[in-house]
């Protein structure tokens with residue numbers, strides 16, 4: 139038995155949800171470029187869960203369900219108010235989603251119908267939880283969700299407490315489409331491992347949030363913004379990156395386990411970052427990002443991943459960096475739950491082996507002789 143570090147190249151399951159072949163990402167056979175340009179996030183979530191794009195009636199039903207389920211229990215809001223104000227936002231989200239199960243009478247119902255309903259509920263409630271965490275941390279009261287609007291609009295509305303402008307809604311909606319699923323990434327794998335024991339969907343999503351939190355995965359978008367803030371002005375960018383590379387530090391938002399020639403999602407976020415900067419009449423954040431990309435790609439050949447330009451996009455949408463990874467979760471919960479439903483269908487427990495590298499032939503030594 140020989141271990142493959144990081145399971146690189148190991149095919150651990152079959153899946154018909156999303157694929158990455160020769161650097162091309164598809165959801166259910168639809169190219170991400172096509173979806174990013176034309177589809178709403180709700181259409182994409184439906185596609186991931188049910189394997190086809192919804193017709194008008196199916197989309198309306200999903201939009202209604204998402205609206206109907208969006209409110210979170212008062213008891214959960216009270217609980218969030220008790221979290222320390224400086225709690226890491228992903229840690230708060232992980233705890234809140236775990237608690238959410240306690241208030242769902244169907245939490246342990248393992249029927250397919252109940253699990254599909256819980257997938258939609260989780261999708262509806264994650265944005266409400268994230269907005270509530272953000273507002274409570276700022277000493278404000280949470281804003282109740284608005285009926286009949288998209289996930290993107292509702293999230294921005296609950297976060298800001300006022301109607302967001304159309305440009306922001308569109309940009310966030312497209313970012314949600316781009317982050318919705320990504321084959322067997324670390325958090326999705328974590329969710330599948332958890333539910334393959336026949337544990338419940340809330341446990342699967344809680345595991346996934348824990349995995350997404352790390353800076354080598356979803357947490358990278360927050361780390362990118364910290365880096366851009368440290369750089370500060372464009373004249374500092376090249377020197378800052380050269381120093382980091384010399385120190386053999388990782389540059390957040392670059393590199394990918396699967397894409398070695400570039401992440402197909404990055405170009406959409408780059409375009410969005412430029413457009414938002416143009417609209418504000420200040421492209422400095424975008425300009426610094428481009429110079430960082432040129433330097434890292436020029437020196438190391440590493441290309442930006444989905445997290446790199448999402449940092450400048452969210453910042454230009456007026457979103458604080460602590461919310462970047464939770465926003466990733468708001469989108470990816472669609473993919474996690476689609477994978478969880480797929481895992482339940484024809485499940486087998488996921489239990490690989492380890493190559494043992496420890497001591498052998500040890501003999502027990504009584505405590506008094508140690």
Ligand code: ACO
Nearest residue numbers: 353354355356358387388389390391392393394395443445
């Ligand atoms: N900055 C500097 N060097 C890097 C980076 C980076 N961002 N990424 C990879 N490298 C280097 C590695 O150090 C390694 O160099 P070496 O051969 O001299 O040791 C080489 O490139 C190959 O990289 P691996 O470590 O084999 O890449 P791996 O597949 O294990 O990791 C990962 C992929 C985690 C994404 C890595 O590129 C990384 O840490 N990037 C920064 C964090 C990040 O942006 N994560 C988000 C990924 S996308 C997502 O999860 C949503």
